Amino acid sequence: MADLASRITKPADDAAPASEAPAAEAPAATDAAAAETPVGDAQNDGAVESLGGSGLQEPGYEVEITLSDLQQNESTPFHSATTWEDIGLREELHKGLLALNFLKPSKVQGKSLPLMLSNPPTNMLAQSQSGTGKTAAFVTAILSRVDFSNPDQPQALALAPSRELARQIEEVIRAIGHFVQNLKIAPAVPGALPRGEPVRSAVVVGTPGTVMDIIRRRQLDVSQLKVLVLDEADNMLDQQGLGDQCMRVKGMLPKTIQTLLFSATFPEKVLQYANKFAPNAHSLKLQRSDLTVKGISQMFIDCPNDTTKYDILCRLYGLMTIGQSVIFVKTRESANEIQRRMVGDGHKVSALHAAFDGSERDELLAKFRSGESKVLIATNVIARGIDVSSVSMVINYDIPMKGRGDTEPDTETYLHRIGRTGRFGRVGVSISFVYDKKSYDALSSIATHYGIDLVKLDTDDWDEAEERVKDVIKKNRAQAAYAPSATDPQKTGAA
């Protein structure tokens, strides 16, 4: 396995090589370089595309496009839309997108929407980096397919792996569908729907367990469902996790349903299963080397031992609260324990994990979204999909691991966790803590997997380390003030 040392980028102005890592020959991390660019010019390396009103820019990346057999006919050339007009959306949706200041489609939106909206409806598998607008892509597809003259009849179903993400998707549907008459959305998450009452909404968004329950209890009439979306599809189809539930839900739906799978990651072993779940799908896929978001400066701290991790975390508190931060830990117990200690040491932090009940979880995330709470200690429950544009720092207090007995680094979860920052062309910082051989090796293999050059933060020179991080975070703050987000309540006109 390649050593982390070979993936460390030596800070340009740092003369001394990192202690246990010889100065790397690798070129300066593009992530760190992005942090040096002026606000509004993030990642302006010539390979970016301006997205108009937001003032932000989308990273340039190439997607490999595979048209389904149906569309491989040369007389129907593949189009990637560059304006909303190209896509030919309903007037109300176009208005909704513009009201959010989404002046033009992002790449994944421009490429996937013409395919998702073409007739006859065809399945889709779409991969694009975290924070590049996948939600608006499938939400626009859903709202385009629904017949709102029949507003009480369930017609579209979106599934997500957590209640938080399902709730967020609900908000994005509400925001993009702001001008749609008779838009009704049913949140199928624990505790949200009145028991026993039939669902009378055209769009249903929820978690697979609850959706399975309401279908079984005949609360949800699935007979007219036309579109099924799986957000975070690789996670949803993972047979160790939610795969079984999703398969059972799918088995209860009309055979002709158009199935849309979205995620930033599609590991090979899930892909095969995905192809069965959504056969003959159009697919937009990324090369592994294009998976990381260039605006995220990925750093790590080599902590002397497990017990010093906590002290180092506390030293970072000042930086965490310049913007907003998420600290990812492995277990609920450690989330609680770190929160208790930090609060005891005078810091203001909240913990969020699946042991809280539904309404508490909603409230905790609402407070984080509004900026009332700035630092969230969380388990993987919010590792995927959660979109809070002012998150400028993500800390991997524990390196994500998977497999029986946590034997393997969880490369996908790493990417999703750090993707909570650097949303839609913004910059952000991720700091991963290593403290022993296992965590060091795990981070090494994650770095090798994605070809990332990690910057080592030297805790012997704390001032220098702080300056380095502060530089990036301040740029995120400035960018966040410019651009709205469909789920940032204070900044969105339409929501």
Ligand SMILES: Nc1ncnc2c1ncn2[C@@H]1O[C@H](COP(=O)(O)OP(=O)(O)OP(=O)(O)O)[C@@H](O)[C@H]1O
């Ligand atoms: N066309 C657009 N123009 C401007 N901003 C946009 C556009 N589309 C989406 N956004 C913004 O980009 C941000 C990220 O979008 P979204 O949450 O859909 O990303 P994602 O690709 O689903 O990420 P993840 O993989 O983390 O789930 C959101 O704040 C959203 O408001």
